[in-house]
Amino acid sequence: MIEINNLSKIYSDHYGNKIKLFEDVSFQIEDEKITTVIAPVGSGKSSLLKTLSGIEKQSIGDIKKDSDSKIIYIPSDPSSFPWLSVRENILYGLDKVNQDRINALVNLVGLEGYEEHYADNKSIGFRFRISLARSLAHNPHCICIDEPFNRMDQLTRIEIYQLIRKVNKQTNQTILLATTNITEAIYLSNKIYLMGGEPAKIITGFKIDLPSEQDIFNLSSNEFNYYINEVENNFKKVDSKKVLFKSI
């Protein structure tokens, strides 16, 4: 488990004023589960994920994890090096290469037959698959995925939702997602945390207890609507001006 305790991020704007992006953020990322942080645009989701991955430094707070465990960050886009082939992208940064494992990862993310292709003119979904395979190749403790679905069309979104669930199920990979979309968060996650306010804080968090084979085309069950209402009502309490999205 990764424990985040009282994490705050302060940055200086162009005039030198200190601004708190988020404050006292505390939550847990459970091993082998999908955890999602839902927050409106501009709440510091990307910064939170980058801080957890070690790309940015936290201003205050503590991240408890094993010292040798890796947290890999996947940005929204572009997330693969366009000058490298699919295989070179997946192998990037690896000291030791296990070809069988790489081939298995290529198959897992659905890139078989495309190993020697270049990502430069491929779709966002294709580039996301490369990033996911590259992240998995590093055997990370957790993969932080930053708003991956923003620029995807609906069909690609559904494909990638299913891919994330498949990867989590088959490899027991711990995943932390950040999104502005309530529906996709509830559909994909085992646990969600709601973040809002200024500076942003964790408002609440709850476990999602839905059938594991939830039909993506039929998300109108009572249980599903219950979670949507929970998120909306909690969010309205702290942030009535900003919006979260509901449709896929």
Add this chain to the structure above:
Amino acid sequence: MKSKLAFILVLVFIYVLLFEFILPLNMVLPKPSLVFESFSYIWADYNFLEAIAITSTSVYLSLFVAYLTVSSLSGLVIKLAIEYPYAIEKLKVLRYFPAFFFAILFSYWFEKSILAEFLFAFISSSILISIQMIIATKKHNKVYVDIASNLGIKKYKIYSNVIFKNIQPYLFSELIRIHYYMWVLVMVYEFINAINGFGGVYKSALIYRDFAGLFSIAILISILILFGSYIIKIIHEKLFYWEE
């Protein structure tokens, strides 16, 4: 392309009409028929083939070697641009020195030789390419740096393998502009040192007051520069498929 060609043809038509028929005797531009005639004699009179060989080799070979050299040192140049931006800002004062000052300085330091000309062209190209690399570094996509640093790639390798790869298409496209400057610089150098390149040819044409010859030489040089730009564009399209 068609509109450019049409524009050039209109200019040529006006030039022929004005200076062949209306104002044949003037001190502004030479008679078009004289320019046309001069195309045949400049080859022998000015040793034009040798001039093409010397100047083109100086420009393109130095540009090629400088590009390879700066590319191999990209990690260092990008490190300077990112980690010491204030030092780089201070160096900007050098842009106020006119380029021909350096050409004169070089001719003062070295004997009149083609090797010195190549050295001058190589140093000038390297400086111009390095400046463009420093400018381009400010435009790199930070997402790639985030990914690489998150994967545990060392800082210097990020500079040379990630940022450089990201800015390389832009840098190579800037070679077209740099090669225009290089033609001017190399010709200034040859003009000052009376070396047998195009600069030397221009000097001779000026001494002989060969007005028509000056024009035909300029036309041939512009065709060579255009051809050079075209080749650079083709290489750019073939090599840098990942340009964003």
